[in-house]
Amino acid sequence: MTPEPAALRGRDPELELLGERLRNTRDYLGMSQQHVSDMTGIPRSAVSDIERGSRRVDSLELKKLARLYMRPVSYFLAKEEEADLGEHALAGLPRALVGLTDGDWEEVLSFAEFLKFRRAGEQEQERGE
Amino acid sequence: MTPEPAALRGRDPELELLGERLRNTRDYLGMSQQHVSDMTGIPRSAVSDIERGSRRVDSLELKKLARLYMRPVSYFLAKEEEADLGEHALAGLPRALVGLTDGDWEEVLSFAEFLKFRRAGEQEQERGE
DNA sequence: CCCGTCTGTCTGATTTTCCAGCATCGCTGC
DNA sequence: GCAGCGATGCTGGAAAATCAGACAGACGGG
Secondary structure: OOOOHHHHOOHHHHHHHHHHHHHHHHHEEEEEHHHHHHHHHHHHHHHHHHHHHOOOOOOHHHHHHHOOOOOOOHHHHHHOOOOOOOOHHHHHHHHOOOOOHHHHHHHHHHHHHHHHHHHHHHHHHHOOO | OOOOOHHOOOOHHHHHHHHHHHHHHHHHHOOOOHHHHHHOOOOOOHHHHHHHHOOOHHHHHHHOOOHHOOOOOHHHHOOOOOOOOOOOOOOOOOOOOOOOHHHHHHHOOOOOHHHHHHHOOOOOOOOOO
8 A cells, every 4th residue: 555665664663673773793703694694594684674674683593693703792782771670680690601721711701791881981072874 | 365363373483482481480470471571572462472482582682681680681681591509619719700780791691601502512603503 | 069269272363573775974095 | 967776765666474353172160
């Protein structure tokens, strides 16, 4: 009915944010969409659509992308500022933190400190594009 | 032409594992599929299909579910489960880990998971399937 | 037996995604 | 300038996935 050009389909801000993060990371790593497609099996046009926020990202696809991009999955899904997480994060905590090697443990600690540092100077970060 | 009942579509072991984890967690929390549907907006039949591994889980859907279930997203996507439940790591929480926001907590947990399953194996990523 | 809840599953309709191109943009070299 | 080339956006259908809205079986109490 409505001959919407389909290009105007970018409606979900969450999806757009996810796509933006994926694109930024891919750019940072200097990969082409084609390369990502080859490595993950996700169609190239889908990679394009995803990054433009006009296609959803399946969980397992995101997992593959996160691996390819060498980032934790939550890197792409993390809320930037939603104060709705109470203590429940602690509920699933222990499992994630046991069984780490000493080296990995140190990396986790470093990462935590990095996050705190980043948050401290977050006011400067706007001009991403 | 082939009137596959669509129910026989449980072919992807990864999807099945994801669904199984989602179901186990929901059961553990004593929620009904209907309740999950109400809280997340995911259709009830979709919850059913997801748990049985016959429907994909969108990234943002998984995020909602993870929140509802009080687990980091990586809890459901992690490679193989770590049955370890030793508490020694939690005995004294390192200074680096206190004072984090909830969002950062999730990132730290996910990062820890990431390190563990990165160590576990990289054989997954290679060829397209 | 009669309800009520929960879950699996079907059908037809709707929505999304894929494929194959094509157009455009930025480069590079001629 | 212009031809070539890789990268990306974008479109028109066809194909697939998903949804709403049922219905049915299992289970547990009154």
